[in-house]
Ligand SMILES: *[C@@H]1O[C@H](CO)[C@@H](O)[C@H](O)[C@H]1NC(C)=O
Ligand SMILES: *[C@@H]1O[C@H](CO)[C@@H](O)[C@H](O)[C@H]1NC(C)=O
Ligand SMILES: *[C@@H]1O[C@H](CO)[C@@H](O)[C@H](O)[C@H]1NC(C)=O
Ligand SMILES: *[C@@H]1O[C@H](CO)[C@@H](O)[C@H](O)[C@H]1NC(C)=O
């Protein structure tokens with residue numbers, strides 16, 4: 001047996017039923033998993049128990065791979081509250097609260113979950129699924145319901161099926177944070193989240209400093225991200241409605257994959273290869289290059305890693321502070337050479353091969369055509385640019401502020417920026 005019970009009677013019962021080789025994936029109310037014991041998911045893919053990371057002797061409750069890559073941790077419960085001895089146990093209370101206790105009594109961590117409808121005899125169980133999700137089920141009614149799941153609390157690893165984004169009703173965020181170090185799973189300084197402001201994008205910050213940005217979603221992928229559809233291995237799904245905004249990926253094959261944020265914030269996609277019994281790394285996010293830094297070239301500046309200095313002003317704009325630009329510092333950005341007259345004189349210039357600027361001050365309409373989009377931008381003085389929201393050539397995105405964080409890249413969508421007529425005279429016939 002792989003775990004211990006409080007109730008000897010239950011233990012005997014299961015034992016006598018003859019589950020000799022089968023390990024259990026579930027514990028019920030009042031049962032515990034003590035340090036040294038584990039439960040294993042149905043398909044043998046994942047195991048849950050207490051472990052010590054790296055060189056640490058602290059104990060944490062975690063989930064790790066069992067069938068492959070034995071011991072590779074994918075989730076940790078008490079990231080910030082380690083247990084210093086071997087007295088820890090996981091306990092499911094009768095009303096559905098999952099607790100880690102040390103020394104039999106002290107609560108170290110709690111899921112804070114309870115059965116939704118109070119009944120005198122609630123039936124709750126906690127089960128480790130073969131997806132890596134630890135679920136507390138309420139089985140009081142005929143239809144069982146989830147009252148808590150570890151997938152709602154991602155750590156440094158995004159597994160297939162996990163959501164990354166935000167529940168717009170409850171405000172709950174599904175975000176990623178790396179471990180502090182290999183020996184310490186407490187959240188490091190980096191924070192990866194999906195910002196639903198304007199048109200959703202993925203951001204990373206270090207402490208309070210915005211580091212970089214992926215996005216926006218273009219119907220197939222987040223611009224600037226190596227992961228996207230169509231793909232033989234996985235389907236990337238982006239959901240954006242009144243209730244929630246998130247993305248997740250589901251595998252199409254039996255491949256084993258995870259996305260990992262490492263302590264130095266390097267974000268990798270790992271793929272298990274049986275023949276070599278090791279992980280192969282893919283799609284290492286190019287966050288270390290200078291253009292990865294948010295807003296490096298300021299408003300109306302554009303960044304290219306194939307150029308030094310990397311910044312230049314968009315056509316129709318000039319450096320705001322020439323002195324700084326002369327010293328290869330483009331942070332202050334660019335200003336218009338000719339002011340807009342906010343009337344019929346203004347026009348648009350097409351810019352190709354860029355990651356769209358920050359869309360937090362933007363609005364969108366998925367059913368508008370590009371022509372309607374242009375008209376909408378032309379009719380609003382604060383509109384600075386427009387584009388198709390979808391890479392397939394549909395939908396409308398409108399920007400209402402300075403255009404910031406533009407990176408030159410091989411993206412397939414065109415951006416149309418508003419310029420004064422005098423800037424466009426060369427390409428227009430009057
Ligand atoms: C759990 O323990 C409480 C308190 O001892 C008891 O009332 C309850 O019946 C137990 N529940 C189960 C499912 O064993
Ligand atoms: C934990 O507490 C229970 C109930 O008080 C007791 O029966 C059990 O022996 C204790 N276990 C340990 C390891 O102290
Ligand atoms: C449970 O609630 C406590 C107190 O509000 C909080 O500190 C803790 O982080 C919560 N646990 C989880 C898993 O959210
Ligand atoms: C989106 O654009 C269509 C076509 O112009 C219009 O009928 C619809 O009302 C717009 N939707 C919103 C939410 O503005």
Ligand SMILES: *[C@@H]1O[C@H](CO)[C@@H](O)[C@H](O)[C@H]1NC(C)=O
Nearest residue numbers: 362363379380381382383400
């Ligand atoms: C222009 O668009 C902004 C942002 O959507 C809006 O707040 C403002 O009212 C619009 N102005 C006009 C004149 O429609």
